[in-house]
Every structure is written in structure tokens, then in C-alpha cells.
Amino acid sequence: MSTDRRKPYPFDRIEAKWQQFWDTHATFHAPNPGEPGFDASKPKYYVLDMFPYPSGAGLHVGHPEGYTATDILSRFKRMNGFNVLHPMGWDAFGLPAEQYAIKTGQHPAVTTARNIDMFRGQLKRIGFAYDWQREVNTTDPGYFRWTQWIFLQLYHSWFNPASNRAESITTYPGPDPDSVRLAYVAEVPVNWCPALGTVLANEEVIEGKSEVGGHPVERRPMRQWMLRITAYADRLISELEGLQWPESIKLLQRNWIGRSEGAEVAFAIEGTPHSVRVFTTRPDTLFGATYLVLAPEHALVSEITTPEQHAAVEAYQQGCRSKSDLERTELAKEKTGVPTGAFACNPVNGQRIPVWIADYVLTGYGTGAIMAVPAHDSRDFEFATKFGLPILQVVQPASPDEDWKGFTGEGTAVHSGFLDGLPTAAAKKEITRWLESRSLGKGTIQYKLRDWLFSRQRYWGEPFPIVWEEGAHRAIPDSELPLTPPEIEDFRPTGTPEPPLSKARDWVRYSDRATRETNTMPQWAGSCWYYLRYCDPQNSGRFVGREAERYWMGADAASPTPGGVDLYVGGTEHAVLHLLYARFWHKVLFDLGHVSSPEPFQRLVNQGIILGEDGQKMSKSRGNVVNPDDVIADYGADAFRCYEMFMGPLEQMKPWSTTGVEGVSRFLARVWRLAMDENQSGEWVRSAALAEVAPDKAQNKVIHATIKKVGEDIETLSFNTAIAQMMIYVNTFTSASPRPVSAVRTLLQLLNPFAPHLTEELWAQLGFEGLVADQPWPAYDPAALVEDELELVVQINGKVRDKLLVPREASSQQIEAAALASPKAREWTADKSIRKVIVVPGKLVNIVV
RNA sequence: GCCGGUGUGGCGAAAUGGCAGACGCAAAGGACUUAAAAUCCUUUGGGGAGCAAUCCCCGUGCGGGUUCGAGUCCCGCCACCGGUACCA
Numbered sequence: 001m002s003t004d005r006r007k008p009y010p011f012d013r014i015e016a017k018w019q020q021f022w023d024t025h026a027t028f029h030a031p032n033p034g035e036p037g038f039d040a041s042k043p044k045y046y047v048l049d050m051f052p053y054p055s056g057a058g059l060h061v062g063h064p065e066g067y068t069a070t071d072i073l074s075r076f077k078r079m080n081g082f083n084v085l086h087p088m089g090w091d092a093f094g095l096p097a098e099q100y101a102i103k104t105g106q107h108p109a110v111t112t113a114r115n116i117d118m119f120r121g122q123l124k125r126i127g128f129a130y131d132w133q134r135e136v137n138t139t140d141p142g143y144f145r146w147t148q149w150i151f152l153q154l155y156h157s158w159f160n161p162a163s164n165r166a167e168s169i170t171t172y173p174g175p176d177p178d179s180v181r182l183a184y185v186a187e188v189p190v191n192w193c194p195a196l197g198t199v200l201a202n203e204e205v206i207e208g209k210s211e212v213g214g215h216p217v218e219r220r221p222m223r224q225w226m227l228r229i230t231a232y233a234d235r236l237i238s239e240l241e242g243l244q245w246p247e248s249i250k251l252l253q254r255n256w257i258g259r260s261e262g263a264e265v266a267f268a269i270e271g272t273p274h275s276v277r278v279f280t281t282r283p284d285t286l287f288g289a290t291y292l293v294l295a296p297e298h299a300l301v302s303e304i305t306t307p308e309q310h311a312a313v314e315a316y317q318q319g320c321r322s323k324s325d326l327e328r329t330e331l332a333k334e335k336t337g338v339p340t341g342a343f344a345c346n347p348v349n350g351q352r353i354p355v356w357i358a359d360y361v362l363t364g365y366g367t368g369a370i371m372a373v374p375a376h377d378s379r380d381f382e383f384a385t386k387f388g389l390p391i392l393q394v395v396q397p398a399s400p401d402e403d404w405k406g407f408t409g410e411g412t413a414v415h416s417g418f419l420d421g422l423p424t425a426a427a428k429k430e431i432t433r434w435l436e437s438r439s440l441g442k443g444t445i446q447y448k449l450r451d452w453l454f455s456r457q458r459y460w461g462e463p464f465p466i467v468w469e470e471g472a473h474r475a476i477p478d479s480e481l482p483l484t485p486p487e488i489e490d491f492r493p494t495g496t497p498e499p500p501l502s503k504a505r506d507w508v509r510y511s512d513r514a515t516r517e518t519n520t521m522p523q524w525a526g527s528c529w530y531y532l533r534y535c536d537p538q539n540s541g542r543f544v545g546r547e548a549e550r551y552w553m554g555a556d557a558a559s560p561t562p563g564g565v566d567l568y569v570g571g572t573e574h575a576v577l578h579l580l581y582a583r584f585w586h587k588v589l590f591d592l593g594h595v596s597s598p599e600p601f602q603r604l605v606n607q608g609i610i611l612g613e614d615g616q617k618m619s620k621s622r623g624n625v626v627n628p629d630d631v632i633a634d635y636g637a638d639a640f641r642c643y644e645m646f647m648g649p650l651e652q653m654k655p656w657s658t659t660g661v662e663g664v665s666r667f668l669a670r671v672w673r674l675a676m677d678e679n680q681s682g683e684w685v686r687s688a689a690l691a692e693v694a695p696d697k698a699q700n701k702v703i704h705a706t707i708k709k710v711g712e713d714i715e716t717l718s719f720n721t722a723i724a725q726m727m728i729y730v731n732t733f734t735s736a737s738p739r740p741v742s743a744v745r746t747l748l749q750l751l752n753p754f755a756p757h758l759t760e761e762l763w764a765q766l767g768f769e770g771l772v773a774d775q776p777w778p779a780y781d782p783a784a785l786v787e788d789e790l791e792l793v794v795q796i797n798g799k800v801r802d803k804l805l806v807p808r809e810a811s812s813q814q815i816e817a818a819a820l821a822s823p824k825a826r827e828w829t830a831d832k833s834i835r836k837v838i839v840v841p842g843k844l845v846n847i848v849v
Numbered sequence: 850g851c852c853g854g855u856g857u858g859g860c861g862a863a864a865u866g867g868c869a870g871a872c873g874c875a876a877a878g879g880a881c882u883u884a885a886a887a888u889c890c891u892u893u894g895g896g897g898a899g900c901a902a903u904c905c906c907c908g909u910g911c912g913g914g915u916u917c918g919a920g921u922c923c924c925g926c927c928a929c930c931g932g933u934a935c936c937a
Contacts, residue, residue, distance in 0.1 A: 008887075248853050248932090255852075258936060280937060293937090335935085365936045372937085378850095379935055448936050572931085609931095646873070648862060652855085653930080660861065663873050666888095673888090721863070724872035731872095734889090793868050798918040800868050838917050843867055848917050 008669035009676075010684065011636030014761040019124055021760075027773060028078075028129040030085050032536065032548045038083075045082040046552050047074045048531050048601070050570030050578075051089045051136075053523075054115035055096055059122040060618065061626045061644070061656065066569040066607040068641045069650050069717060071128045073567065075753035076714045078129075079777040085552050086129060087534040089136035090116050093144075094523045095196070095212050098460040101491050108460040108491070112139055122628060127637045127756050129773070134537045138526025139460075143533060145482030146543035147525050148465040150585065152475050153592055154182040155466075159231035166231075166591035178473075182228045182588060183454070185473060189364070190224055190453055191217045197495060198457040199224060201522065204577075222497055225455040225464065225519060229584045233257050233447040236583060242562070244603040246651075249575045256576040258448025263432050265371065265441035267292055267344040269304050270352065276300060276344060279366030279446055282376065283435070284427035286348045287416040288394035289371035290384065292355045293337065295363040296320040304355065306341030313338055313357060320359050335360055335383045346371075347440045348431070349417065358383065366446050376408055395424065452581065454522060457499040459491040461520030469514040476510075485520070527578050528585040531565055531600060543594070554596045563597030572606045579604075605717060610647075611655040618656075626656050638755035639665040645719035645754065664723075668758055670730050671751065674744050675762045686765065691738035700784045702732045703743055707780035710750045719754070726751055741766065749778050793844040794819045796828040804845070812839045819845035 022028060031038040047070045052063055067088075074086035090112075097108040097115075104111075116137065123130070136143055157166045158180040169177050178184060191200040195215035199222060204211045229236075237257050240250045262281035269275060276292060294301055296317045305313045316338045337358025344355050360379055361370050374384035374391040384391050397411040410424035418434070419427045435441035455464070463483050465476045476483065486507030491500055501518035502508060508516050529543070536548035555563040579601070586600040611617060612624025619625065631640045643664040648654045676684040695703060706729045713722035726747070733743055745768060752759040752772040763772040787808060792815065794802040802824035806815055816837050819825055825847060832849040839845050 251853070252932070255933075260936075262937080278937080282937080360935050360937095362936065370937045377937065379937075382935095446936080575932085646861090652862095654861070657861065657874070659874050667873080669888095720861090721872080724863075727872055791868095795867080795918075798867090798916095803868080836917060838867095840867060840918095844918090846867080846917050 007636075008665060009672035009758070011638060011668075011757065015125075015127065015637050015757040018757045018760050019127055022127075022129070023124070023132070026131075026133065027771065028084075028086065029131050029133055030083055032545075033551045034547065042081055042083045044085065044552060044566075045074070045077040046085040046565045046567075047077070048086075048534075048565045048568045049088065050568070050574065051091050051527070051530060052119060053091045053094055053096075054112065054119045056100065056111065056115055058115075058118055059628050061628050061631070062571075062607075062610050062618070064123075064126055064628055064640070065610055065644050065650070066571070067123070067128060068126070068644050069605075069607065069719065070567065070569050071641075072645065072714060072719060072753040073717070075129050075756065075773060076711075076777065078773070079749070079752070079775060081776065085134075085534065086131060087134040087136070087537075088123060088128070088130040088132070089134075089530055089534065090119070090138065091523070091527050091530070092116065092137055092139040093461050093521075093526055095458070095460075098458060098491055101460070109139065125632055125637060126628065126641060129756070134534050136530055136533050136537050138530065141482040141484050142540065144462045144526065146533065147462050147521065147529070148481050148483060149478060149543060150529060150589065151183060151462075151521065151525070152465055152478070153594070154227060154585075154588055155475055157182045157588065157592060159228060164235070166588045168592075180228075182231065184226055184228065185223060186226050186451075187221055187223050188226065188453075189219045190222050192220045192222065192497070193217045194495075197492075199453060199455070199497075201453045201524075224453055225517075227452040227454045227584070229452045229581075230447060230449055232584050232587055233259065233449050234445075235587060236449075236580065239583075239587075239599060243599060243601070245601075246604065246606060249572070249579070249604065249606065252575045253580055256449065256580065258446075260446045260448075262444060262446065263428075263435060263441050264367065264444045265347065265435060267347065267353075267371065269300075269355065270343040270345060272304055272342070274300055274303055276304075276355070276369050277367045278369045278371045279444065280371055280373075282373065282424075282428070283431045283441070284413055284416075284419060284422075284424050285373040285376050285394050286346070286371070286431055287413075287419065288373040288375050288392045289346055289353065290351075290374060290390045290392055291353050291372045292344050293358050293361045293370050293372055293380075293383070294340070294355065295361040295368040296357050296359055297363040298357070298368045301340065301357055304340055304342040309339060309341035313340055316357060335379070335386055337383065337387070347435070347438075354389070356387075364450065365448065378408060452584075454525075455519035456522050457494075457497060458520050459485065459488065459500040461485075461522065462525055463501065463520055464517040466517040467510045467514040468517060469511075473517070483516075524578060524581050528582045529589075531568075531582075532589075532595065550596050553600075562599065562602075564599050564602045567603045567605065568601040569605045569607060571609070575606075606651055608649075608651050608653040610644075611653060613656050613658065615655045631661060635661050635665040636668070636757070638758045639668055642668065642723060642754050646723045648720055650717050650719065667723075667727055667730065668755055670734055671747065671755070671758065672762065674730065674733055674739065674747070675766055687739065689737040689739040690741050690744065690766075693738050693740050695740045695743050699732060699736065699740065699743060701787075702729055703746055704780040704782075704784035706750060707746065707778050708785070711777065711780075714753065723754065726754075746778050748772050749775050790842055792819070792842075794822055794825055795844055795846040796825065797848060798846060801825065801828055812841065815839050815841070815845060819847065 049067050049070050070086065074084045078084045092112045097112050100111055101108040138144060156169050158169050158172045159182060160167045166182060169181060172180055191205045193200055193210045193215050196210055196213065200210055200217060205217050209215060210217055237254055237259055240253060260281050262279055263283040264277050264279050265283065265286065266275045266277050276294065278292065301313065335358065337356045340355045340357060342355040343352050346353055372380040374380040374389065375393045376395055392415065394414055394416045395407065395411040396414045397407050397409060413419040413422045413427040419430060422430060432443045463485050465481060465483050466473050467476055486501065486504035488504050490503065494500060499518040508518060510516050532544045532549065535552040536545040539545050553563055582600055586595060587598060589595045590598050612622060614624050616622055616624060628640060639661060643661040646664050675687055677687045679685050706725050709725045710722045713719065729747055733739055748759040748763050749772055759772050789805045790808055792804045792806055793800050794804050802822045804818055804822055806818055816839050829847060829849050834847060834849055836848040837845065
């Protein structure tokens with residue numbers, strides 16, 4: 001398909017040539033402070049792409065969409081006098097490499113290296129201005145050494161609630177530091193995936209199935225490494241505030257963290273020494289609590305169940321245990337539960353209320369027990385209706401005719417003793433105070449967010465820098481980093497929770513008495529801090545040099561933001577996973593004084609998904625996958641780049657169109673022919689139409705309007721309209737003869753960030769000095785945009801009836817008079833009286849009759 | 850259910866509350882050519898009147914509203930796409 005087709009311009013010859021040139025001259029290398037060539041007088045700009053997982057399938061057209069956007073911006077910023085950091089690397093630990101290794105027996109390191117070479121080659125063929133000297137690879141020991149080091153920072157720290165930040169564990173005053181470390185071991189119910197042979201984080205489980213592969217996941221208690229992300233729940237929410245992120249992403253994170261203010265209330269269990277603590281966001285409805293529900297797994301169930309109910313309760317618990325999470329959610333339509341036979345005492349009025357167990361109460365949230373207020377909670381209402389439990393209204397809705405049954409909104413307290421008449425908000429405060437004064441409860445805040453399950457039973461991941469001795473864990477010294485995984489023949493999961501690393505007996509044995517931890521870290525670990533490593537990728541003494549970190553990640557004197565990556569572009573799929581984990585690690589490093597900004601990513605933009613030509617999601621099975629290599633072979637990298645940007649707004653989902661690529665390719669060919677003619681023997685030579693003449697007034701207006709619009713559009717990432725404006729520019733000059741050389745020169749500068757190969761080649765062909773990429777961005781002349789005469793629209797009652805040419809300096813009165821005198825206006829207002837005339841200077845006149 | 854996003858020509862789309870459809874694709878006609886490709890020029894939201902230059906009516910998912918003026922702002926719906934799901 002790509003072979004014999006005549007090229008509209010010789011992109012095949014020029015693209016490889018310029019890519020080679022940039023490579024050998026390291027054109028886009030950004031020196032660090034202190035390095036030769038570093039210019040301290042320039043401001044910095046850090047543009048970051050989400051680095052890819054180098055899969056065997058190679059790059060697809062979705063990757064380069066965001067990459068092209070950042071590439072244009074970074075080239076633009078560079079031309080505007082910034083020191084630009086624009087790096088690329090590889091998130092190369094992960095399941096697919098390991099599964100491929102299991103299938104073929106090839107070491108994951110081998111396939112990973114091969115895939116990286118393929119990806120790098122593909123990215124270079126698109127002509128991205130990455131600083132390849134800063135390439136990072138999460139599987140490189142020189143890299144993961146520092147991933148392990150950061151893990152140890154977490155291990156050696158605790159979150160001090162008094163200072164609201166992480167501190168060295170040595171400042172912890174309590175007797176058991178292991179109970180407060182940010183990295184800790186716990187026996188917890190985890191998501192165990194038998195098919196993958198590993199546990200998964202909550203974030204990696206979608207509707208009871210593994211995100212990777214869609215295998216069933218079951219819950220079982222296991223000893224695992226956890227990271228105490230919940231300590232940061234509050235800051236992870238509140239510090240979203242100042243970030244320039246899409247509101248929808250901020251909301252997604254807030255919902256994921258799930259902060260709820262409420263109260264804990266203790267209910268004494270009749271005839272036992274026990275009391276059940278419940279969490280509620282509606283303590284104001286306490287008078288309406290007509291029963292309690294414990295999660296089936298709640299520790300007190302066996303203690304309080306009466307002998308008569310024992311069998312029924314056991315059976316119910318057994319039933320829940322055998323159900324997977326998936327079944328539990330599938331069967332969630334109908335509420336189930338059994339009474340324990342026990343009764344509790346409602347502390348506010350002494351009411352005797354039954355205690356039930358039901359699986360609609362979750363063990364992992366709050367206290368694993370609730371007070372049921374069926375009148376004001378839809379789930380409790382459903383349950384109470386089914387089992388004939390009493391329903392007692394204690395909140396009166398504001399609008400009286402609203403059905404109070406199941407009313408979950410706010411209103412006025414009724415049937416609530418001393419709370420009667422109080423609006424919901426006040427009633428919450430009052431009852432909380434009442435409970436606190438009697439030590440029956442207290443105001444609390446709950447989060448949906450759980451601690452981050454951080455260990456995996458995999459081979460292809462970072463080993464933990466931890467050893468065990470007599471049941472106790474301890475860190476290995478920094479001097480033993482990096483801790484590389486052992487060489488083993490068999491990467492297969494053991495099928496049991498025993499990790500594959502345990503097969504490497506020699507490696508596991510640390511000393512006579514100590515053995516190594518055999519779990520590995522999840523894939524997220526490496527991506528939690530790669531943006532920091534880019535700042536100083538070769539540093540062997542520190543995860544990132546202090547000065548480099550301060551320069552690239554620090555607050556810019558010119559900007560009001562507290563620092564961090566200036567622009568981060570990537571897909572929405574990382575809204576709550578990578579972006580939350582990275583913020584967490586960054587805050588820990590910030591608290592410990594290792595980085596200078598509290599947030600890693602100041603401005604975030606999500607590129608939209610590119611659909612197949614049929615408007616469907618691209619997939620192998622649909623056969624609608626577009627391969628960037630094919631597009632580049634047929635139309636060239638510049639056309640590929642420009643088309644991806646011309647398709648529509650960056651953040652929007654949009655379908656691929658081959659004819660659309662052709663259109664953009666034609667545009668680039670027209671640019672080529674502005675400068676070049678084809679002679680008799682089919683060679684491209686300098687166009688005869690080019691001349692050293694000044695653009696005329698109309699041409700000049702297009703030139704300066706385009707400089708203005710393209711610059712503004714790049715800043716707002718509106719690349720589609722920037723390209724449209726450059727098309728207008730080209731259309732203006734295609735027919736011009738003589739054709740001002742200066743106009744072509746300016747166009748090459750404006751187009752360079754979009755089509756770097758084509759513009760660099762023409763720049764050289766026309767004999768201009770140096771590289772276009774090194775030119776300063778052109779400035780526009782506002783005076784050139786001003787017309788001597790303005791065309792105004794004359795409207796009658798808001799409908800356009802005529803147009804009017806008036807001098808630029810015409811006054812409102814003169815414009816009004818001219819409009820009223822226009823033949824059309826006369827016609828339309830003939831037998832009517834004019835009620836009002838609105839003059840919008842420079843725009844229109846509206847005559848209201 | 851709940852939360853978020855999006856609805857504009859045949860298609861991708863554009864439009865600080867001020868000429869809806871820029872720019873591109875597709876389509877049709879023409880020029881060049883022995884021919885085709887490529888290239889260049891013209892037309893292209895729908896309907897209507899006129900020999901014509903032109904002119905009129907309708908039109909941004911639907912129904913209301915604010916305004917001299919609404920694709921844009923407000924209220925109420927509908928459809929599609931994403932996310933989420935017993936979080937008390």
C-alpha cells in the first residue's frame with residue numbers, strides 16, 4: 001500500500017535525515033543547572049507525558065496523541081526562551097512481560113529490552129523532541145535501587161497527627177513503632193486472584209474481577225505489605241484544591257477517598273459486657289434507630305448471638321464466606337440477614353432494639369456495624385420492610401407534601417426529644433455534643449479509602465529491601481541497594497500465596513538466621529516517582545540531586561503555583577490509581593524534606609480516546625486498529641502529528657479518518673510547494689514565485705493574525721484551530737506571485753512545533769541560518785490587525801438585514817446614523833417606529849422596531 | 850440509582866452573549882492531461898421566489914425562560930458515552 005505511491009512531497013527522505021540530525025547533535029538536550037550550556041537566565045518549563053508500558057504490541061495511535069500535544073508545547077516553549085524538560089521513559093515492570101516469559105521461557109528482561117527498543121524506534125520516527133539522555137527504565141537496577149530506597153523512606157517514617165505530616169520513625173514516642181510505620185505488614189482480607197496467582201489492590205479489581213485479564217478475585221486474609229495512604233486522606237483531598245486539573249478528575253479522587261463526617265455511637269448489648277460501636281453520618285436520626293446491623297464477619301457476632309439463633313447465624317455467616325465478592329454484588333438486589341437474638345439499648349432513649357447481621361453492612365468500612373434508621377435510609381428502609389421491623393420518622397422534610405418514607409434528605413428533627421425542632425445540621429452538632437459529654441460517642445470522620453496493598457506474588461517487580469528474622473522484619477542497609485531479583489528458571493506463580501522468589505533458596509537466605517522478603521512491589525511503584533528521576537536520571541548518589549530537583553520541580557518565581565511538573569498529559573484511566581499513588585509518595589518525600597513542592601503535577605490534561613474508523617473502540621478483534629508505523633510510511637510523521645492534532649479538541653473522544661490524514665498531508669504538501677517547484681526532470685528546486693518583496697496589507701494582516709492565534713492556541717492546547725489558521729495562511733499565499741520570502745519564513749517558524757521535519761528542511765533549502773527550532777517565536781504587530789474600515793452588521797430585531805462599511809474611528813452616533821440610513825434598514829423600518837438602537841462598536845447595530 | 854461528559858451540515862469540527870457552520874473531509878461540476886493520478890478553480894445546511902444580481906423563510910437534541918440579541922446564560926426534559934455502585 002505504501003510502496004509505489006507517489007509522495008506529494010519527499011517526506012520519506014527528509015524525516016529520517018532530521019531525526020538523525022537531532023539525535024547526533026542532541027538538539028533537544030536540556031542541561032541541568034551546573035552543566036555546560038545551562039542558561040540560568042531562562043525560566044523553566046517541565047512538560048511530562050505518562051510514560052508507556054512497552055508492550056509487545058508496540059505503539060498504537062492513542063499514545064502519540066498526548067505525546068504530540070506535549071511535543072508541540074515543549075518546542076513552542078523552547079522557542080519562547082524557556083529551558084524545557086521534556087523526557088520519556090519506560091514503565092517496564094508488569095504482568096504481561098512475565099506472562100510472556102512463562103509462555104516462552106524467555107527472561108522478562110530480554111523481552112522488555114526488545115520491546116523498549118521497538119517503542120523507542122517508533123517514538124523517534126514521529127520526531128519527538130525528547131531529551132533522550134534522560135530516558136529512564138523502571139526495571140533498570142540504577143532506577144529501582146531508588147524505588148527501593150523510597151520504600152525504605154516510608155518504612156522508616158510515621159505520620160504524626162500532631163504535625164499532620166510524615167516524620168522519621170525515631171520521633172514516634174509510643175512503644176511499638178511497627179504499628180505506625182507508613183509501610184507495614186498486616187494480616188488483612190485481600191483480593192486474591194487464583195488465576196494470576198497474586199493479590200491485587202482494590203483499585204485493580206473491577207466488579208469482582210481482575211483489571212488485568214478479567215479473572216475472578218476472592219477475598220481471603222493474608223499477611224501483606226501495606227502503605228498507610230489513609231494517613232494522607234485529608235491532605236490528598238484538601239490539596240487538590242489549588243491544582244489545575246479537570247474538575248471531573250478531582251471529583252473522581254474525592255469520591256474515591258470518600259470523606260464522610262459523622263459520629264461513632266456505642267450501643268450496649270443487653271445482658272453482656274459488650275457494646276457495639278457504629279458509625280453514622282446522620283447522628284441526628286439516632287432517635288429513629290430501630291435496630292442494629294453487624295457485618296457477618298464482625299468480631300462480636302459470636303459473642304452476642306443467643307443460643308436459639310446460633311445455628312441460623314452460623315449458617316448465614318457460612319453462606320457469606322463462600323460467596324465471592326462478585327456473587328455478593330450480583331445478589332445484592334434482595335436484602336438478606338438474620339437476627340442474632342441479642343438486643344441493644346439505644347443510648348439516647350433507652351429503647352430496646354434487636355441486633356441483626358446482614359451482608360449489606362460491610363466489614364471494611366467504618367466499624368463494620370450500623371444503627372438502622374429505616375425512615376431515613378433507603379437500604380435500612382428496604383431491609384425493615386422485608387423483615388417487618390419498625391420504621392420511625394424523626395426528620396420532617398421542608399416541603400410538607402413530600403413522602404417522608406425513605407426520606408433521606410435534610411429537614412427538621414421530630415419525635416427526637418431534645419432535638420425536636422432543630423434543622424438537620426444543628427441537630428447533628430447537638431446530638432454529637434450530647435454523646436461526647438456522656439462518653440457514649442464522638443464526632444468522627446470516615447474514609448472509603450483503604451490502605452494500599454503493596455505486595456505482589458510476582459517475579460517481575462522490585463524485591464522488597466527487607467529481611468525477616470524470628471518473625472520480625474527489618475530494612476537492609478542502603479549500601480545493599482539495589483537489591484536485584486534472583487536469576488530463576490521458572491517464573492510461574494506457585495499457585496499458592498507463596499511468591500516465585502521463594503524458589504530461589506540461595507537468594508532468600510540472607511544470613512544464618514535471616515531470610516529475605518519474597519514478595520515484590522506492584523507495577524505502580526516505579527511510576528510513583530519517575531517524573532523526579534527525569535530531573536537527574538544518572539545520579540548514583542541520590543534519587544534526584546537537590547539542585548536539579550529544586551530547579552525543575554521547584555516553584556517558579558514567575559508563576560503563582562507552588563511548583564511541580566508544569567503540564568502533565570495522559571489518559572483518564574489513571575485518574576484514581578497512578579495519580580493518587582504518586583501524590584501520596586510525593587507528599588511523603590515532601591514531608592521528609594526530599595522534594596520542594598507539596599504536589600507533583602500542577603496542571604493535568606487528559607487526552608481523549610481515539611476510536612477506530614468505524615467509531616468503535618480500537619481492538620484487535622474488531623480489526624479497526626490503526627498502526628502509527630503504517631500511517632507514517634504512507635503520509636509521513638509530520639502528517640501523522642498534524643492529523644492527530646487537527647482531528648478535534650485534545651480532550652475529546654474522536655474517530656480516526658484516513659481521508660482526514662490525506663487532507664492534512666495535502667496541506668503540508670502545499671506548504672512544501674510554497675517554497676519549492678518541481679522542475680522538468682522531477683527534481684524539487686526553489687520556487688520561482690519567491691521574491692524579496694514585502695507582503696501587501698491584506699497578506700500582512702493574515703500573517704500577524706496567524707502569529708497571534710497560533711501562539712494563543714498552543715498555550716490553551718487548541719491545536720486543531722491553530723492548524724486551521726495556518727491553512728488559511730497557506731491558502732492566502734498559494735496563489736500569491738510574487739510570493740514574499742518573509743511570509744514563508746514566518747510560516748516555517750509557526751509550523752515548526754507541529755511539522756518539525758518539513759519546516760527544518762525548507763528552512764535549510766531556503767538558505768536561512770541555523771535551525772528553525774532555535775529561532776525565537778515570532779512576535780505579532782497589533783497594528784497590522786487593525787482595519788481602516790470595519791464591516792458592521794445591521795440587524796433589525798436581531799436579524800441580519802444589511803452590512804455597513806464604516807471608518808475605524810466612527811463614533812457610535814455616526815454608526816447609528818449610517819445604519820438607519822442604509823437602504824435595507826429604511827425598507828424594514830418603513831412604516832414602523834424605531835423603539836431602540838443598540839450599537840456594539842466594531843461589531844453591529846441592532847435596530848428594534 | 851448516583852456522579853461526570855457530550856448532543857451543531859453527509860462526516861471531523863469552529864464560533865469573548867453579537868453575521869451559525871471557520872478549517873478540513875466527502876460529494877458534484879470545471880481546467881490541465883491521449884487518459885488516469887496529482888494539482889488548480891467553482892459549488893455544497895434545508896426549503897422557497899426570481900431571467901438575473903439578489904431576496905425571503907426555517908435551522909445548533911426537545912420544551913420553556915432571561916435578553917435588543919442565545920449554539921453560548923437560567924429552569925425542566927430526552928438521548929448517547931464514560932465512571933461508580935449497599936461506603937451507613
